[in-house]
Amino acid sequence: MNILSIETSCDDTSVAIVKAKGGFGRPAFDILSNIVSSQVKIHAPYGGVVPYLAARAHQKNSPICLEEAIKQAKNIKINLITVTVGPGLEPSLWAGVNFAKSLSLVSRIPILGTNHIEGHIYANWLSVNKRLRVTSYKLQVKFPILCLVVSGGHTQLILVKDYLKYKLIGETRDDAAGEAFDKVAKLLELGYPGGPIISKMAKKGNSRAYGFPRPMINSKDYDFSFSGLKTAVLYETKKNSPEKLKTQKIKSDISASFQKAVVDVLISKTLRVAKEYGAKTIMLAGGVAANQELRKQVVEVFEKQYPESIIQYPTPNFCTDNAAMIAAAGYFRHLKYGPDKLKNIKADANLRVV
Numbered sequence: 001m002n003i004l005s006i007e008t009s010c011d012d013t014s015v016a017i018v019k020a021k022g023g024f025g026r027p028a029f030d031i032l033s034n035i036v037s038s039q040v041k042i043h044a045p046y047g048g049v050v051p052y053l054a055a056r057a058h059q060k061n062s063p064i065c066l067e068e069a070i071k072q073a074k075n076i077k078i079n080l081i082t083v084t085v086g087p088g089l090e091p092s093l094w095a096g097v098n099f100a101k102s103l104s105l106v107s108r109i110p111i112l113g114t115n116h117i118e119g120h121i122y123a124n125w126l127s128v129n130k131r132l133r134v135t136s137y138k139l140q141v142k143f144p145i146l147c148l149v150v151s152g153g154h155t156q157l158i159l160v161k162d163y164l165k166y167k168l169i170g171e172t173r174d175d176a177a178g179e180a181f182d183k184v185a186k187l188l189e190l191g192y193p194g195g196p197i198i199s200k201m202a203k204k205g206n207s208r209a210y211g212f213p214r215p216m217i218n219s220k221d222y223d224f225s226f227s228g229l230k231t232a233v234l235y236e237t238k239k240n241s242p243e244k245l246k247t248q249k250i251k252s253d254i255s256a257s258f259q260k261a262v263v264d265v266l267i268s269k270t271l272r273v274a275k276e277y278g279a280k281t282i283m284l285a286g287g288v289a290a291n292q293e294l295r296k297q298v299v300e301v302f303e304k305q306y307p308e309s310i311i312q313y314p315t316p317n318f319c320t321d322n323a324a325m326i327a328a329a330g331y332f333r334h335l336k337y338g339p340d341k342l343k344n345i346k347a348d349a350n351l352r353v354v
């Protein structure tokens with residue numbers, strides 16, 4: 001089936017056309033187009049996403065992205081429209097939801113509302129990673145899967161017991177991991193979004209230069225907390241003169257030490273949960289899953305300490321927000337539940353996956 005998907009939950013407008021086949025037994029996705037229009041330039045001066053500016057840009061860019069997506073997919077006939085209904089920024093979500101509903105109404109193509117977090121999880125089905133024992137169209141998916149969802153808005157450990165069956169094991173009590181990257185980048189005047197630039201700076205830095213805390217690393221529950229870590233970075237920056245703070249050396253050392261602290265906490269909790277719940281596959285998902293240090297360490301740590309598991313993460317372009325992942329999630333949901341009634345589709349900023 002050919003799926004047209006629309007994603008506007010935050011600050012990227014994305015439209016994709018994906019050919020999905022194989023059902024639950026042998027799912028495969030052929031991405032005919034996946035257009036992502038970034039709004040980074042609009043929000044960068046504010047150091048974060050401004051919701052009403054984001055919604056306005058979505059309204060402006062959605063038809064342009066659609067036109068390009070159709071062109072690249074060579075006018076293929078569409079069987080289903082999927083759209084992100086939440087979670088996300090409400091004004092942004094409504095822009096995509098109304099665009100998708102209008103398309104469905106005039107074309108009479110069935111529509112399905114999709115959860116953004118589910119999209120991040122099923123992004124793992126879009127890409128293949130040969131180094132990690134996975135080959136094209138033969139994605140090894142052994143349930144239960146433990147998925148670490150780390151994005152700008154979420155940090156959750158989700159046990160995927162089977163397709164569309166989830167149990168939330170732990171989540172952040174304050175800032176999301178990506179949010180921490182963004183805030184620390186702001187403190188270091190590195191720009192927005194913070195993740196990519198911090199990871200770039202970290203490559204030149206010493207991760208042992210600063211002993212930042214590993215919040216909640218030994219707590220018995222499986223929750224996270226990143227706001228204390230951000231405050232520790234703030235105190236560290238205050239100890240230095242503005243001139244010294246401007247040097248590349250200090251920015252790289254703080255970036256590397258901060259990134260190491262985040263990665264240590266994420267991996268340590270994921271490992272504990274994986275062992276406790278007997279996870280057979282470990283997946284990363286969300287924008288922070290594009291982080292090279294996290295990707296490297298998850299392989300190193302699990303190969304040593306939990307070698308029986310399969311490790312999977314999406315290629316970096318499928319980690320950050322994109323509409324192709326919404327098509328994948330929509331495909332599985334459609335297989336099980338069929339389309340939604342048009343009148344039932346509405347934006348829900350706080351939608352949960354479980």
Ligand code: KG4
Nearest residue numbers: 151152153178193194195287288291320321
């Ligand atoms: O999933 P996503 O595109 O949007 C949300 O659903 O939030 O994630 C965006 C977040 C931002 O906070 C960004 O700084 C972070 O992902 N991010 C990264 C990297 N690339 C993006 N964080 C760490 N390392 C990266 N390479």
Ligand code: ZN
Nearest residue numbers: 151287320321
């Ligand atoms: Zn996202």
